[in-house]
Amino acid sequence: MLGDVELADNLAIARNLCASAGKMSPVALTRLAGGKNNRVYRVECEDNGLFVMKHYHVDPRDPRDRLGHEWQFLSYIWSRDVRTVPEPFAFDRGTNSALYSFVPGKKIEQAAIDQALVDQAADFILAANASPRDPNKLEPGSESCFSLSDHAATVERRVARLAALDPDAPHRDRAKLLVQESLLPAWQNIKTRIHATRGEAELVPPQEYCVSPSDFGFHNALVDADGRAIFIDFEYAGRDDPAKLVCDFFCCPEIRVPIRFRDGFIQKLRKGLALGPGFSQRCDLLIDAYRIKWACIILNDFLPLGAARREFAASGERDARCVAQLAKATLMLAEIGQK
Numbered sequence: 645m646l647g648d649v650e651l652a653d654n655l656a657i658a659r660n661l662c663a664s665a666g667k668m669s670p671v672a673l674t675r676l677a678g679g680k681n682n683r684v685y686r687v688e689c690e691d692n693g694l695f696v697m698k699h700y701h702v703d704p705r706d707p708r709d710r711l712g713h714e715w716q717f718l719s720y721i722w723s724r725d726v727r728t729v730p731e732p733f734a735f736d737r738g739t740n741s742a743l744y745s746f747v748p749g750k751k752i753e754q755a756a757i758d759q760a761l762v763d764q765a766a767d768f769i770l771a772a773n774a775s776p777r778d779p780n781k782l783e784p785g786s787e788s789c790f791s792l793s794d795h796a797a798t799v800e801r802r803v804a805r806l807a808a809l810d811p812d813a814p815h816r817d818r819a820k821l822l823v824q825e826s827l828l829p830a831w832q833n834i835k836t837r838i839h840a841t842r843g844e845a846e847l848v849p850p851q852e853y854c855v856s857p858s859d860f861g862f863h864n865a866l867v868d869a870d871g872r873a874i875f876i877d878f879e880y881a882g883r884d885d886p887a888k889l890v891c892d893f894f895c896c897p898e899i900r901v902p903i904r905f906r907d908g909f910i911q912k913l914r915k916g917l918a919l920g921p922g923f924s925q926r927c928d929l930l931i932d933a934y935r936i937k938w939a940c941i942i943l944n945d946f947l948p949l950g951a952a953r954r955e956f957a958a959s960g961e962r963d964a965r966c967v968a969q970l971a972k973a974t975l976m977l978a979e980i981g982q983k
């Protein structure tokens with residue numbers, strides 16, 4: 645339920661966005677569940693048209709431009725006739741909000757992940773990167789990487805943040821123990837392997853940069869009545885190393901993509917994007933580094949900034965989230981070494 649003030653404020657924002665997009669005026673607003681970093685609303689207009697309005701979280705401690713990245717990515721691929729995403733209609737920098745088409749569908753369940761869905765995910769990446777591929781039209785994605793050193797530094801920054809766990813976080817001592825006894829020793833070994841392998845494979849060839857949705861996985865997808873996957877949430881999108889996309893896709897903990905699909909996914913992207921052998925080598929070398937990265941992300945609830953974003957999207961329930969995140973991080977670290 646929306647409070648009177650929230651309803652009035654967001655109806656006013658929705659009214660301005662709809663006017664900018666040439667749509668009828670909104671008459672109803674419903675808060676949608678599931679947004680972790682933002683507030684998301686279903687907007688119903690006078691002519692029964694349905695839209696989605698996103699109100700993006702902004703914090704001076706986090707300079708990432710979630711609105712800009714999502715808008716840029718959707719505008720780019722929509723202009724190239726990719727239709728398995730919401731259509732972008734209007735945005736407003738003053739309120740950090742944007743209006744998109746409403747996409748009917750249901751969340752994808754873990755048990756539903758099969759070869760057909762994984763192939764649809766690969767096909768989406770190929771469609772977003774159809775020739776003429778021009779990733780330079782997009783800003784670098786969040787934590788984009790264009791060398792092995794970039795990949796290692798990205799994970800190192802995530803690991804370093806865990807040195808400052810929120811003293812008020814529930815179960816902080818358990819999180820600290822997990823970091824010190826499991827995560828840090830594993831990362832040291834992985835980092836040594838990456839630095840020992842750099843050599844000629846250090847730089848990602850510019851012709852292999854891709855248009856990447858980032859944070860790509862079935863947690864950011866719906867399936868429609870015909871079984872077609874629709875992909876949503878591109879707040880970190882931009883140009884990037886396709887090996888990073890692969891590693892994130894198979895490490896993201898919310899809806900796990902079984903590792904048995906990994907080789908086929910890699911080969912489909914390698915062929916479809918005309919990538920060299922270095923792409924596959926980076927995928928193999930970096931998979932454990934990204935397990936560390938995702939363990940760090942899982943533990944964001946123990947950091948002040950991560951907790952603030954979650955509170956913005958959905959207040960309360962921090963204790964339960966921390967317990968759940970500890971379990972997920974433990975499982976992620978246990979997978980290190982699996983190919």
